Amino acid sequence: MACLLLLFAVLAGFVVSLAGATDHIVGANHGWNPNIDYSLWSGNQTFYVGDLISFRYQKGTHNVFEVNQTGYDNCTMAGVTGNWTSGKDFIPLNDSRRYYFICGNGFCQAGMKVAITVHPLPHNATRDSDRRHGGGDAAAQEAAAAAMPGAAVWMAVLAVAASAVAILP
Numbered sequence: 001m002a003c004l005l006l007l008f009a010v011l012a013g014f015v016v017s018l019a020g021a022t023d024h025i026v027g028a029n030h031g032w033n034p035n036i037d038y039s040l041w042s043g044n045q046t047f048y049v050g051d052l053i054s055f056r057y058q059k060g061t062h063n064v065f066e067v068n069q070t071g072y073d074n075c076t077m078a079g080v081t082g083n084w085t086s087g088k089d090f091i092p093l094n095d096s097r098r099y100y101f102i103c104g105n106g107f108c109q110a111g112m113k114v115a116i117t118v119h120p121l122p123h124n125a126t127r128d129s130d131r132r133h134g135g136g137d138a139a140a141q142e143a144a145a146a147a148m149p150g151a152a153v154w155m156a157v158l159a160v161a162a163s164a165v166a167i168l169p
Contacts, residue, residue, distance in 0.1 A: 023052045023090070026114055032057035032064070032103070034110035047118040051093045055101070059087030062112065065104040066091075072100035072115055075108035096120040 024045050030036050032055040047053070055064045065071075068079025083104065084091065093099065096118050103112035 021050050021052055022048070023054055024116075026053060026055050026101075031055075032062055032112065034107050034112055036111055038111065038114035042114050042116050045116070047093055047116050048121050049093060049096050049118055050121070051118070053091050053093060053099070053101075053116065055084065055089045055091070057087055059085065061105065062087075062103050062107060063105055064089050064091075065102050067100050067102055069098070069100055069115075072102060072113055075102060075113065077104065093118045 024047060026032050027036050027038065027041055057063075064084040065077065065080055066082040067077060068081075070076070071078035071080065082091070093116075098115065098117050100115050101113065102108040
């Protein structure tokens, strides 16, 4: 029982920490398919550290490779740093940098490639609509930033979990 409570507490903390992340579905309702202008799609998105980019496609027909700029420009496997094949791939954007993704099954030449730029979170920004739309006054933004999940949340989750384990037989 104690292990179950500990698992629940850890999962709850994980969910809270991801609650504000935006999941950018590549191609929106068109998904990851040939002959789609992904540069137009990516140009209408703003990516921040902590967000996710997800690819939806027919498993076995397409895939996703993260490559370097040379691999992206030439539709090759140059600089491969990751690959995904599930058909519903969720990729965390953990660093503020340029990312390059291609389909490695020969469809890159048909437009199945996307490049994105991930920005750091603005100072005193929250993971919700204020950071996306620049709304609110300075006091409201500071209060929201103070409420943002972080180390304090994890410490509370771990304290509850430790207490549960210590109390239960």
